[in-house]
Amino acid sequence: MAEASRSFYTSLLPRHSPPTLRPRHRLGFRVRCSLSGRSTAVVAEEAGPVPWGCDVDSVGNASALQRWLSESGLPPQKMGIERVDVGERGLVALKNIRKGEKLLFVPPSLVITADSKWSCQEAGDVLRKSFVPDWPLLATYLISEASLKDASRWYNYISALPRQPYSLLYWTRSELDMYLVASQIRERAIERITDVTATYNDLRLRIFSKHPQLFPEEIFNMETFKWSFGILFSRLVRLPSMDGKVALVPLADMLNHSSEVETFLDYDKASQGIVFTTDRPYQPGEQVFISYGKKSNGELLLSYGFVPKEGSNPNDSVDLSFSLNKSDKCYKEKLEALQKYGLSTPHRFPLRITGWPLELMAYAYLAVSPPSMRPQFEEMAAAASSKTNTKKALKYPEIEEQTLQFILDCCESSISKYTKILEGGGSLESVITSPKQANRKLLLRQLAFDLCNSERRILFRAQYILRRRLRDMKTGELRALTIMNGFRKLFK
Numbered sequence: 001m002a003e004a005s006r007s008f009y010t011s012l013l014p015r016h017s018p019p020t021l022r023p024r025h026r027l028g029f030r031v032r033c034s035l036s037g038r039s040t041a042v043v044a045e046e047a048g049p050v051p052w053g054c055d056v057d058s059v060g061n062a063s064a065l066q067r068w069l070s071e072s073g074l075p076p077q078k079m080g081i082e083r084v085d086v087g088e089r090g091l092v093a094l095k096n097i098r099k100g101e102k103l104l105f106v107p108p109s110l111v112i113t114a115d116s117k118w119s120c121q122e123a124g125d126v127l128r129k130s131f132v133p134d135w136p137l138l139a140t141y142l143i144s145e146a147s148l149k150d151a152s153r154w155y156n157y158i159s160a161l162p163r164q165p166y167s168l169l170y171w172t173r174s175e176l177d178m179y180l181v182a183s184q185i186r187e188r189a190i191e192r193i194t195d196v197t198a199t200y201n202d203l204r205l206r207i208f209s210k211h212p213q214l215f216p217e218e219i220f221n222m223e224t225f226k227w228s229f230g231i232l233f234s235r236l237v238r239l240p241s242m243d244g245k246v247a248l249v250p251l252a253d254m255l256n257h258s259s260e261v262e263t264f265l266d267y268d269k270a271s272q273g274i275v276f277t278t279d280r281p282y283q284p285g286e287q288v289f290i291s292y293g294k295k296s297n298g299e300l301l302l303s304y305g306f307v308p309k310e311g312s313n314p315n316d317s318v319d320l321s322f323s324l325n326k327s328d329k330c331y332k333e334k335l336e337a338l339q340k341y342g343l344s345t346p347h348r349f350p351l352r353i354t355g356w357p358l359e360l361m362a363y364a365y366l367a368v369s370p371p372s373m374r375p376q377f378e379e380m381a382a383a384a385s386s387k388t389n390t391k392k393a394l395k396y397p398e399i400e401e402q403t404l405q406f407i408l409d410c411c412e413s414s415i416s417k418y419t420k421i422l423e424g425g426g427s428l429e430s431v432i433t434s435p436k437q438a439n440r441k442l443l444l445r446q447l448a449f450d451l452c453n454s455e456r457r458i459l460f461r462a463q464y465i466l467r468r469r470l471r472d473m474k475t476g477e478l479r480a481l482t483i484m485n486g487f488r489k490l491f492k
């Protein structure tokens, strides 16, 4: 992170003396914080469900958040937090909003970044001295501030955060296996859960266990990390005009996503606040949206826990996995060529409703190419990796048909997995022990159903295109053969 932006941020941070932590008692965890002469005792619960935040559909805490923000210097807003149909709570226009209007103006002093001041300064110092990167640092910061309850300046913000962010981080391994077995997003969720667990274990080993009075396990544990990472995955934004700094921006993070809008949050140097510029007008009562980026439905489920309405996401894609055939005579050489360009087998490529990337085609060429094409292996591997600067479409007419057939086979094997799940052949059942669990099961089933449907739709489209191309190639070949035979007869 650039030094310049660091000092800029520090100078705008709140001025209050940090609390100090005293050793914890045996039962429960007692922290004494003295803030600007005020003394607050905070008792945190024993390990269990995360006690912070609120139900995602409650707007009570959101009203307190809005009050606190305006008392802390947020300018009057043209939007307010309300219950909405899309996204439970969202920002709704209170006045007419024009197209091209700048909104929000959240000052940096009301934004959480890796440079934010810790209420427990000693804890912050330990993490910074250990060069903990931004994401784990922010995850720890959130837990630390949350555990201090109203002794933290972020109390109103944290109280309005969802107690359970519904990203795939919150799905158990058996839920992922049961509901998302057909989708490649299952693997990405497992990778993400593994990363978060490894990050927590690393922090525990390197830092928390060495400073148990600052980072007691009752508070800094896997459950609370899952919560804080869930919050980061679903609310953290990257601000391009601040050297790509990542930040939690209160109020702005109440904006829901729409794939139809093209507006993003950023720092505005002129007004010195976080803003976004509307790409359409809004009337009072209408929900205002931003874009969380050009993400597929699977990526939206992975980080944000929702799947957009069918056919509404132009950026939707489905990952298709390709592998080299282990019995291929050139397996070793092909694998070496792939590894040279940072690829491996299997490898995932995104398939869109509008088509597939050149890299996918290049990988498929490599997978089917015969030993006589050895000299081209490297060229194919290079084109399959997005690392090369020059993107050119490879053409090998002699193996074109085989290559398209290979992609079609991959599509069809993927479609059959989705069909098994969607049309009842796969098991989506699980044992239900409580009404809460029944609700959860219904929600997860619906999300999985929506995702699988949208992904299968893209695969069906690719299947249609590939079959048509193969048929055209075959009829073309047949026509050429008939003409050749005609000529032969004529010359005889």
Ligand SMILES: C[S@@+](CC[C@H](N)C(=O)[O-])C[C@H]1O[C@@H](n2cnc3c(N)ncnc32)[C@H](O)[C@@H]1O
Pocket: 056, 086, 087, 088, 089, 090, 161, 162, 165, 166, 234, 235, 253, 254, 255, 256, 257, 258, 303, 304, 305, 306, 307, 308
């Ligand atoms: C940045 S927060 C937006 C505010 C959030 N609705 C709240 O009440 O705290 C992101 C979360 O909002 C919800 N969300 C955002 N856009 C959505 C959409 N288009 N459909 C359904 N849920 C959405 C998801 O739960 C997501 O994890």
